[in-house]
Amino acid sequence: MAIRERMSGNEAVAHAIKQINPDVMAAFPITPSTEIPQMVSTFIANGDIDTEFIPVESEHSSMSATMGACAAGARAITATSSCGLAYMWEVLYVAASDRLPIVMAVVNRALTGPININCDHSDSMGARDAGWIQIYAENNQEAYDNYIQAFRIAEHPDVKLPFMACQDGFITSHAVENISLIETEKVKEFVGSYEPENFLLNADMPMAVGPYANSPFYMETKMNQRIAMKNAKKVILEVAEEFEKISGRKYGLFEEYRMDDAEYVIVIMGSAAGTTKEAVDELREQGIKAGMIKVRVFRPFPGAELAAALENAKGIAIMDRAESFSGCGGPLGSELKAALYDAKNESTTVNYFYGLAGRDYTVETACGIYQDLIDYVSGKQEAEQFKYIGLRK
Amino acid sequence: MKKNIEIRWHGRGGQGAKTAALLLADVAFNTGMHVQGFPEYGPERMGAPITAYNRIGESEIRVHSNIYHPDYVVVVDETLLHSVDVTNGLKEDGAIVINTPRPKEEILPLLNGYKGSVYTIDAHKVSMETLGKYFPNSPMLAAIVKVADIMDKDVFLSQMQASYEHKFAKKPEVIDGNMRALKMAFEEVK
Numbered sequence: 001m002a003i004r005e006r007m008s009g010n011e012a013v014a015h016a017i018k019q020i021n022p023d024v025m026a027a028f029p030i031t032p033s034t035e036i037p038q039m040v041s042t043f044i045a046n047g048d049i050d051t052e053f054i055p056v057e058s059e060h061s062s063m064s065a066t067m068g069a070c071a072a073g074a075r076a077i078t079a080t081s082s083c084g085l086a087y088m089w090e091v092l093y094v095a096a097s098d099r100l101p102i103v104m105a106v107v108n109r110a111l112t113g114p115i116n117i118n119c120d121h122s123d124s125m126g127a128r129d130a131g132w133i134q135i136y137a138e139n140n141q142e143a144y145d146n147y148i149q150a151f152r153i154a155e156h157p158d159v160k161l162p163f164m165a166c167q168d169g170f171i172t173s174h175a176v177e178n179i180s181l182i183e184t185e186k187v188k189e190f191v192g193s194y195e196p197e198n199f200l201l202n203a204d205m206p207m208a209v210g211p212y213a214n215s216p217f218y219m220e221t222k223m224n225q226r227i228a229m230k231n232a233k234k235v236i237l238e239v240a241e242e243f244e245k246i247s248g249r250k251y252g253l254f255e256e257y258r259m260d261d262a263e264y265v266i267v268i269m270g271s272a273a274g275t276t277k278e279a280v281d282e283l284r285e286q287g288i289k290a291g292m293i294k295v296r297v298f299r300p301f302p303g304a305e306l307a308a309a310l311e312n313a314k315g316i317a318i319m320d321r322a323e324s325f326s327g328c329g330g331p332l333g334s335e336l337k338a339a340l341y342d343a344k345n346e347s348t349t350v351n352y353f354y355g356l357a358g359r360d361y362t363v364e365t366a367c368g369i370y371q372d373l374i375d376y377v378s379g380k381q382e383a384e385q386f387k388y389i390g391l392r393k
Numbered sequence: 394m395k396k397n398i399e400i401r402w403h404g405r406g407g408q409g410a411k412t413a414a415l416l417l418a419d420v421a422f423n424t425g426m427h428v429q430g431f432p433e434y435g436p437e438r439m440g441a442p443i444t445a446y447n448r449i450g451e452s453e454i455r456v457h458s459n460i461y462h463p464d465y466v467v468v469v470d471e472t473l474l475h476s477v478d479v480t481n482g483l484k485e486d487g488a489i490v491i492n493t494p495r496p497k498e499e500i501l502p503l504l505n506g507y508k509g510s511v512y513t514i515d516a517h518k519v520s521m522e523t524l525g526k527y528f529p530n531s532p533m534l535a536a537i538v539k540v541a542d543i544m545d546k547d548v549f550l551s552q553m554q555a556s557y558e559h560k561f562a563k564k565p566e567v568i569d570g571n572m573r574a575l576k577m578a579f580e581e582v583k
Contacts, residue, residue, distance in 0.1 A: 274455035
């Protein structure tokens with residue numbers, strides 16, 4: 001029987017950690033993820049779990065310590081946001097190339113410049129090429145569910161990659177909402193114990209982790225990471241299928257909402273997806289064929305699958321909650337447009353930038369975007385390639 | 394209660410408006426509803442204006458934005474009436490509840506012509522008489538539960554008793570005073 005509860009997104013992740021009882025957590029506090037290590041510390045102090053908590057002096061150290069613990073053979077986790085994630089940068093790449101299945105809760109927050117504590121995806125999007133799996137949550141329920149699935153995906157022998165379980169800072173991390181929890185025994189059984197094949201503390205099989213790789217070896221390491229990332233796609237779906245059996249909740253690489261005959265589609269990630277669904281329902285009542293796709297898995301990027309799902313769309317709004325200053329689109333915009341090009345999809349696509357640093361995205365915002373798409377497709381307005389939405393006048 | 398309601402709280406940092414919104418989410422959850430309770434975050438300081446929100450309904454709540462067209466507004470600090478447009482977007486078939494000792498006639502001119510229902514309560518008086526200190530959030534919580542008819546008074550009080558016992562496990566001496574504040578506020582809001 002599912003457990004009916006109410007909690008914030010941060011509480012949901014902390015609760016999942018309590019249920020999983022990982023071996024090691026090394027963390028340094030940063031808003032809005034601070035509550036996660038704070039709550040886990042309380043669980044440890046109360047004797048609820050026996051995770052070894054390593055308080056460190058920075059995020060560079062928290063990622064290094066997590067990596068060390070994971071290399072030694074432990075199930076190791078951390079949590080961070082924004083500048084904290086940026087400060088881990090160097091070590092993120094090392095964790096990925098060393099194939100360490102670390103699970104990190106990322107509570108998305110804008111990177112500084114100007115300083116701000118609210119949500120956007122600039123932190124994790126900046127780390128999108130580090131070789132980590134990235135999955136994004138719409139609400140506290142998904143933050144909890146994704147976190148539980150993360151270990152099975154990251155630790156799978158065909159994958160062995162570090163994992164960022166992302167949720168929107170404050171919007172979901174600090175909002176109390178209803179949630180359906182899974183019994184601890186079922187979570188434990190689902191996640192299983194971590195039995196690494198190779199690890200530093202295995203005296204019977206000494207090994208080196210992270211040695212120098214000169215030119216004849218470096219590229220093969222990258223190719224292997226690439227293969228692992230490709231395998232992750234299949235494993236993510238397998239794990240989702242098994243997760244559905246214990247939770248009744250269905251997950252894929254992305255979620256399609258009223259897409260069957262949709263002509264005007266918003267492609268979006270994170271908490272704004274729920275708000276968009278509300279707009280889709282409103283427009284459907286007026287007879288407008290609106291639909292939505294929520295990208296759940298950003299790494300590995302499901303380009304071909306998304307292009308197939310968008311085959312019949314006439315107008316597509318690709319929503320980026322991070323600026324990349326490429327001049328050719330944001331992170332989601334560039335990658336999805338490339339996938340649409342490969343699929344020879346010639347529908348009208350516009351790349352929107354929205355919600356930076358917590359700028360609000362409302363049902364009205366979404367309805368306005370659908371109206372844009374209708375006008376672009378009908379030729380009433382010339383389609384812009386990029387558009388900032390919700391700017392002050 | 395109407396089917397799905399949205400509430401906006403206006404207070405000042407330190408007055409407990411956020412806590413009140415989270416407590417309201419708690420009690421509504423405990424009576425079987427779908428809830429959302431969240432504050433608007435920024436560089437908050439003691440005394441600075443803050444906003445918090447509630448969505449309460451019978452079905453899953455999917456919207457994750459602030460609330461611009463609330464059914465109800467709660468003003469925890471009446472000095473905000475001079476600096477914040479508290480009735481902005483407030484539905485005319487809704488209501489506003491204001492913490493003030495002043496008669497309604499003096500408050501109405503400060504509401505930008507709002508035509509819906511206006512309720513007042515002297516949360517300072519309630520708080521001083523029941524708690525001996527000024528904590529306006531418990532009285533304001535009871536006031537909005539009554540005005541928006543979110544639940545039956547007895548159900549509310551028994552849920553709050555349990556909630557306070559949990560929240561104040563280490564300060565049980567404040568539970569009785571808070572319960573008295575809730576009961577008194579139920580009678581005082583007009």
